[in-house]
Amino acid sequence: MPRYCAFFASMNVGGNRLKMTDLRDALEREELEDVETVVASGNVLFSFDERPSEGLSEMLAWIVRDRFGFDTFAAVRNADEIRAAFENNPFFGNGEDRLVHTLFLDAPADPAKFAAMLAAYEGRGPERIALGEGELYVDYVECVGPSRLTGAFLERRLERRSTARNMTSLRRIYEKMT
Known part of the structure; x- marks a missing residue:
């Protein structure tokens, strides 16, 4: 399964406080695998079935908005x-x-x-x-x-x-x- 990193915008700055354990739990409930956060600024490593990064970006931003109530943008990139x-x-x-x-x-x-x-x-x-x-x-x-x-x-x-x-x-x- 491909490995990605999501770089979330506006996370744990400007009042958008979120525990990385809560984010990790929310993403695991959405069938992302091997979810791991890297520092508390919204960097999330995960594995997911092959899918265009743009679709993943939209999905991750929707999860944060739906579960935690704030708007964000997630740039999703693979290792290359x-x-x-x-x-x-x-x-x-x-x-x-x-x-x-x-x-x-x-x-x-x-x-x-x-x-x-x-x-x-x-x-x-x-x-x-x-x-x-x-x-x-x-x-x-x-x-x-x-x-x-x-x-x-x-x-x-x-x-x-x-x-x-x-x-x-x-x-x-x-x-x-x-």
């Missing part, structure tokens, strides 16, 4: 896609792993909206930003917390939902999957 999320990140290897992030988008970003977002952010901070296929790559350079390049800014400008993970987390998850 997770490896690509750090290997294709142009800042991986030339920035601090904890500051270099891959933001998984709910769909590919429009290049024109990405260019407009870059123009709107020009001069606001030291971050380096690049567009991938269904990802956005960011090197926060100095610090993530006080950065003005927030998820809300990116989502509003790109008109895409996203969830971010740093290189340390992605490599740790990839190693658990392989």
Whole structure:
């Protein structure tokens, strides 16, 4: 059975508190197998019959909304896609792993909206930003917390939902999957 990781957005931040044991139990009731959480920020490893990632994303978001009452987005990736999320990140290897992030988008970003977002952010901070296929790559350079390049800014400008993970987390998850 194929193995996946679901990267949930807005979990255990901004009031959307959820115990990972409760999430794991809910997903196991929906016939996901070998469910394992990795840290408390909404990373869930699981096995499931072959199915397009988009369908899994919708199913997982529905489970959280139905069982726990909050809206989320789940980016679902297999091990090869997770490896690509750090290997294709142009800042991986030339920035601090904890500051270099891959933001998984709910769909590919429009290049024109990405260019407009870059123009709107020009001069606001030291971050380096690049567009991938269904990802956005960011090197926060100095610090993530006080950065003005927030998820809300990116989502509003790109008109895409996203969830971010740093290189340390992605490599740790990839190693658990392989």
